[in-house]
Amino acid sequence: MTENNLAIEVEHLIRKFGENTAVNDISFSVKNGEIFAFLGPNGAGKSTTIKMLTTLLQPTSGTVLIHGFDPVKDQDNVRRSFGIVFQDPSLDEELTTYENMEFHGVLYKVPKKLREDRIKELLEIVELWDRKDHFVKTFSGGMKRRLEIARGLLHHPKIFFLDEPTLGLDPQTRNQIWTYIQNLNKQEGITVFFSTHYMEEAERVAQRVAIIDHGSIIAQGTPEELKTQTKKDNLEDAFLTLTGRKIRDENASSIDKLRGRMKMFRR
Amino acid sequence: MSTIYILWLRQLKRYLRSKSRIFGSLGQPVLFLLALGFGLGPIFKKAGGGNYIDFLAPGIIAQGILFTAIFSGIELIWDRQFGFLKETLVAPVSRFEIMLGRTLGGATIATIQGIIVFCLTLLVGFRPHSWVVIPLVILTMFLIALLFTALGTAIASVMTDFQGFQLIMNFLVMPLFFLSGSLFPLTNIPSFLGFITRMDPLTYGVDALRGLLINTSHFPVSFSLSVISVLAALLLIIGSYLFSKIEI
Numbered sequence: 001m002t003e004n005n006l007a008i009e010v011e012h013l014i015r016k017f018g019e020n021t022a023v024n025d026i027s028f029s030v031k032n033g034e035i036f037a038f039l040g041p042n043g044a045g046k047s048t049t050i051k052m053l054t055t056l057l058q059p060t061s062g063t064v065l066i067h068g069f070d071p072v073k074d075q076d077n078v079r080r081s082f083g084i085v086f087q088d089p090s091l092d093e094e095l096t097t098y099e100n101m102e103f104h105g106v107l108y109k110v111p112k113k114l115r116e117d118r119i120k121e122l123l124e125i126v127e128l129w130d131r132k133d134h135f136v137k138t139f140s141g142g143m144k145r146r147l148e149i150a151r152g153l154l155h156h157p158k159i160f161f162l163d164e165p166t167l168g169l170d171p172q173t174r175n176q177i178w179t180y181i182q183n184l185n186k187q188e189g190i191t192v193f194f195s196t197h198y199m200e201e202a203e204r205v206a207q208r209v210a211i212i213d214h215g216s217i218i219a220q221g222t223p224e225e226l227k228t229q230t231k232k233d234n235l236e237d238a239f240l241t242l243t244g245r246k247i248r249d250e251n252a253s254s255i256d257k258l259r260g261r262m263k264m265f266r267r
Numbered sequence: 268m269s270t271i272y273i274l275w276l277r278q279l280k281r282y283l284r285s286k287s288r289i290f291g292s293l294g295q296p297v298l299f300l301l302a303l304g305f306g307l308g309p310i311f312k313k314a315g316g317g318n319y320i321d322f323l324a325p326g327i328i329a330q331g332i333l334f335t336a337i338f339s340g341i342e343l344i345w346d347r348q349f350g351f352l353k354e355t356l357v358a359p360v361s362r363f364e365i366m367l368g369r370t371l372g373g374a375t376i377a378t379i380q381g382i383i384v385f386c387l388t389l390l391v392g393f394r395p396h397s398w399v400v401i402p403l404v405i406l407t408m409f410l411i412a413l414l415f416t417a418l419g420t421a422i423a424s425v426m427t428d429f430q431g432f433q434l435i436m437n438f439l440v441m442p443l444f445f446l447s448g449s450l451f452p453l454t455n456i457p458s459f460l461g462f463i464t465r466m467d468p469l470t471y472g473v474d475a476l477r478g479l480l481i482n483t484s485h486f487p488v489s490f491s492l493s494v495i496s497v498l499a500a501l502l503l504i505i506g507s508y509l510f511s512k513i514e515i
Contacts, residue, residue, distance in 0.1 A: 056515050075359075077359075079357055079359035088350045089349070094285070095277065107358040109269065
């Protein structure tokens with residue numbers, strides 16, 4: 001493991017799906033303890049990049065290092081070092097809050113006593129301890145998100161990936177979620193890597209940002225630097241200047257396709 | 268070990284909490300038992316086949332296990348669609364353990380379902396020739412369950428949604444059941460059908476259950492059990508290979 005103070009190092013990363021290049025030769029790095037925002041329009045390659053950083057997808061070429069470990073060759077060391085909140089929910093809705101947490105703790109081999117203490121502590125932070133025995137299927141989107149955040153932190157990760165963590169949530173919940181994450185970053189020095197559509201969030205929370213479009217990084221730096229570069233006074237205008245105003249289409253996600261068929265199967 | 272246990276436990280909890288699923292999957296076995304058992308019983312007797320309910324019961328038990336096992340395996344698609352699979356795939360555990368835990372969980376559920384169907388057959392008058400063999404019967408049920416859960420998991424590893432669901436139902440599950448000798452004796456059937464039934468893994472499951480429960484079987488019970496065990500092991504290997512290739 002190299003001691004160069006970098007949490008994430010990405011060099012010339014490429015991922016192709018058949019003829020289509022989803023991520024096209026991107027390079028960037030994230031320092032230890034930094035809050036880094038990954039911005040881009042729909043279908044720009046944000047999720048594909050996050051999947052490659054988190055061992056879910058193999059790069060076509062290029063290198064990734066997570067705390068010096070390669071997600072392709074050293075999967076388990078990489079997996080132990082990060083926590084993740086996915087774009088789509090990834091909870092088991094037929095289990096309770098506590099059972100979802102416990103499942104995660106056992107998978108990550110957190111010792112029993114520590115696991116119990118940590119689950120209580122985290123559920124109290126995200127204000128779900130009083131609902132620990134409720135089934136997740138009864139939860140609102142915001143509650144599910146909070147539970148996923150608590151779950152992702154259970155094994156003391158050094159890096160926390162959040163793929164559009166506040167998508168579809170009301171301003172109160174969004175605010176609350178960012179407060180947790182910023183506190184965590186300050187208190188435990190955890191590195192935070194998140195993607196979002198909300199520019200004011202990135203501007204407020206992130207120390208550095210990278211903007212990705214059509215699979216390539218078109219700008220990176222502090223929010224201030226990007227505003228200066230584009231001569232705009234907020235990040236949203238800077239973003240629109242850099243990526244253009246054309247609306248992007250994205251393929252329907254599997255969950256959208258499923259919705260129609262779900263009732264039929266369940267009877 | 269703890270990984271396998273927690274995945275097994277999860278499958279079990281989901282099953283026990285879904286009452287509609289438990290009762291729903293009993294509908295078909297009960298229907299077959301009543302309609303075929305009582306409907307064809309008199310003719311079967313007249314033809315010298317003996318008590319049809321006795322002959323049919325092991326076949327219906329096997330059918331209950333087959334359906335539950337395949338669908339427990341296929342439930343993996345569900346986890347993929349609802350995102351839960353990602354949670355297990357980014358964890359620092361081997362995919363083989365994940366696959367094994369799931370499969371053992373599914374097989375346990377299917378075995379329980381088999382035991383429930385067995386109890387139902389007792390209600391319509393079925394009696395095993397001996398009660399001593401029951402532990403061995405349950406072991407046989409578990410092996411059948413393991414084989415078909417692994418098959419379901421293998422299929423679900425290469426399917427991304429439920430598009431192919433009807434295909435599997437009509438071209439795999441139904442033929443496996445109808446061509447297994449669950450409903451008819453394997454003696455004196457046309458040779459092409461005899462050949463097909465010998466290619467059907469469920470044939471050996473049904474035959475072993477019949478051998479144990481009513482002391483009549485086409486193949487030696489030990490032979491049938493060996494066939495199921497080897498196939499179950501083979502499908503676990505194929506299943507875990509396909510499972511390890513899943514990309515989200």
